[in-house]
Amino acid sequence: MIQAFQVLLLWLAGLGAATQFAKIAVPFPELVLLYPDHAESMGWLLSIISLLGAVLGAVSGAVVGRVGALKLLIGGLCLGGALSIFQASLPGFYTMLATRFVEGVSHLAIVVAAPTLIAQITSGKARNISMVLWSTFFGVAFALNAWIGLPVVEHFGLPFFFALHGGLMIAIAGLILLCGLKVQPSQDVAPWRWSELIDVHLRTYRSPFVSAPAIGWFFYTLTFVSLLAILPSRLPEGHAATVAGLMPLAGIILSWLAVPILLSRMSCVSVINLGFALGMFAIAGVFLGVPLELVCVCLFAVLGLVQGGSFAAVPILNQTPETQALSYGAMAQMGNAGNLLGTPVLLAVLGRTGEAGMLITVIGIYAAAILAHVALARKRALRQPA
Structure with missing residues (x-):
């Protein structure tokens, strides 16, 4: 029962990571109205996270082994939550774009660390079921943001929507810390060298x-x-x-x-x-x-x-x-x-x-x-x- 609750919390972390995409994609027309002078560049608010992930994805897997999956996950959730709360202030376009770029680090940390933790705490049939659950996080998050997020935006506005996402990310981080995950410690390895970027790939x-x-x-x-x-x-x-x-x-x-x-x-x-x-x-x-x-x-x-x-x-x-x-x-x-x-x-x-x-x-x-x-x-x- 405890293990199932832990897997559920890790899946919720995945929903938070997927919402980092959905919070821009789902209310996209409202964001276009927010930045009317940058209509041609609005797509970057969504895709810049993918750009960072395409470059650094493999490296993030190596970082898990050094930092530890749990530390990386908590760091990713807290960073993502803080950025989302800052975005609730609706800063200028280029400041928002910069926060989205940094948010890519948070997203990568979560989507690599969370399934790694799920694989560590489960085995056999339970692991198969847990990984199937994890695989649904992107689609479920988009559906929830369409069904729940859009009404929230309509009634309370974008600032509340972003702040709510940030608060939930930080709350999930706290619950994961409290749930007593038993994970393997990070490796005792030498300091990172730039040559390892090639070695990892x-x-x-x-x-x-x-x-x-x-x-x-x-x-x-x-x-x-x-x-x-x-x-x-x-x-x-x-x-x-x-x-x-x-x-x-x-x-x-x-x-x-x-x-x-x-x-x-x-x-x-x-x-x-x-x-x-x-x-x-x-x-x-x-x-x-x-x-x-x-x-x-x-x-x-x-x-x-x-x-x-x-x-x-x-x-x-x-x-x-x-x-x-x-x-x-x-x-x-x-x-x-x-x-x-x-x-x-x-x-x-x-x-x-x-x-x-x-x-x-x-x-x-x-x-x-x-x-x-x-x-x-x-x-x-x-x-x-x-």
Whole structure:
């Protein structure tokens, strides 16, 4: 019971990290009105966290081993909370942008440290279920911010919304400190050297155990946010909002229902590849005359297998806290890289080749993901875990 409560608190920390994106994305029109002279640059308020994560993600995994996952998580939550409370003052655009850049450090700390802690305090079936729960944090946070956050903004304004987020982040940090997490201590290592920036990336991406979840995650994030933004706009106006809400919800539900069962019967990589393969079949339905509304919901439902399977793969493929932290750091890096590239790439393909060309490109991305996982599995068969 205590362990379940601890996992729940760590998941709530993930909701706070995801809200660092959602608090800008969901009330975006209000922010545009707040900074009317910077309309063309407003996208940076959202994406600058992804930019930092794409550069520093792998390094953050190494930092966990040095600082300790618990210290890093508490630091990330407190930093994020303090920044959100400061943002409630609605500073000038460039000051707000600077705080968002620093907020990227907080976000990285949370999304790498929290799942590392979950993997340390759970095992077996409980770990699989816990990692599936963790994998839902992004979609759940966006849904909650749309259902609860927008009414809060409408009734109390952006300052209250930001301050509420900051206060909840700090409160979660306090509860995690009080809940008695028993974690492994950080390593006794030499001071950091700049040359280790390269060493960390080489150690991470040379290992087919450490890098596998992240490589597949890159292909997933290359399409997830971009399709969530693009596909509803291709639907009739009366259906777009409903389908946009159902898409991430369908993935969360199927991930919860199917991934723990599938992981008891097949490998984590097989679950991931099954999700990508079913995603290809779902998209192919468009060319067979299946309504796009149904294709959208089915596609995001089966991508829930990739979502849950990828997070579960980290502790399954990596046995030590150090390699698990490196793997989660790589997932953060590749996920941010995918989020950065996905929408511009698919919009460019859509503009040049139309909807059919874009959907064929997505099928190709999922096929590449499967091939990458198969190749990494062959490498793992020839090596011992890192």
